[in-house]
Amino acid sequence: NAGVTQTPKFRILKIGQSMTLQCAQDMNHNYMYWYRQDPGMGLKLIYYSVGAGITDKGEVPNGYNVSRSTTEDFPLRLELAAPSQTSVYFCASAPTGGSYNEQFFGPGTRLTVL
Amino acid sequence: QKEVEQDPGPLSVPEGAIVSLNCTYSNSAFQYFMWYRQYSRKGPELLMYTYSSGNKEDGRFTAQVDKSSKYISLFIRDSQPSDSATYLCAMTTGGSYIPTFGRGTSLIVHP
Numbered sequence: 001n002a003g004v005t006q007t008p009k010f011r012i013l014k015i016g017q018s019m020t021l022q023c024a025q026d027m028n029h030n031y032m033y034w035y036r037q038d039p040g041m042g043l044k045l046i047y048y049s050v051g052a053g054i055t056d057k058g059e060v061p062n063g064y065n066v067s068r069s070t071t072e073d074f075p076l077r078l079e080l081a082a083p084s085q086t087s088v089y090f091c092a093s094a095p096t097g098g099s100y101n102e103q104f105f106g107p108g109t110r111l112t113v114l
Numbered sequence: 115q116k117e118v119e120q121d122p123g124p125l126s127v128p129e130g131a132i133v134s135l136n137c138t139y140s141n142s143a144f145q146y147f148m149w150y151r152q153y154s155r156k157g158p159e160l161l162m163y164t165y166s167s168g169n170k171e172d173g174r175f176t177a178q179v180d181k182s183s184k185y186i187s188l189f190i191r192d193s194q195p196s197d198s199a200t201y202l203c204a205m206t207t208g209g210s211y212i213p214t215f216g217r218g219t220s221l222i223v224h225p
Contacts, residue, residue, distance in 0.1 A: 004157075031211050033212075040122045040217060040218075041217060042120075042202065042215050042216060042217035042218050043158075043202070043215045045212065048211075048212065050211065058212075090157050090158075092157075094211060100146035100148060100163045100165070100206060101146070101206050101210065101211050101212075101213055102148070102160050102163070103150075103158075103160070103204075103213065105157030105158050105159070106157055107156060107157050108155070108156070108157055
């Protein structure tokens, strides 16, 4: 199993550009999540999904959009990039029915907006 | 007040020291308590979890939960340079699929 994969690893965007961060998992997990991590600030939840076709906002959804057309994929779309979106983005997945909701994280995408 | 408080550090210790990492929380409904370890430029990985109060030991690592004080700890015995990482606490209520994370504590173990 590859686990959770993310592409690209690094990206530099100009202000106002758009891009899609890709996330895929091969563990047949229903739950998937997008977090951003700023230095010393922990993980902030952007969006999450409990299954194909179902998504919901997390703590910091403004400036982002998601879709979940399959169990495996959960792309994150940035529209009109702003310097405040400079961060490391982590995708995670979790199995349904787990009592403590262990999350499996991808390697992250480092995004810089200039 | 944040739901989960964790000192970001950095915490710098010599090799072989006993390390204590801590989180406090305010939501008494939390039942599952987890510690994730995150190496530099990597995603977090689950290190240990405990349910409700008590201790759990795994090799050099011990997780401790005191629900009466709303305080959890992770102890690392005989710390090694390879333990240098950021340690994030996380907790959930029963049946929740969205954990609440602490900010993470950066640990540096120097030879």
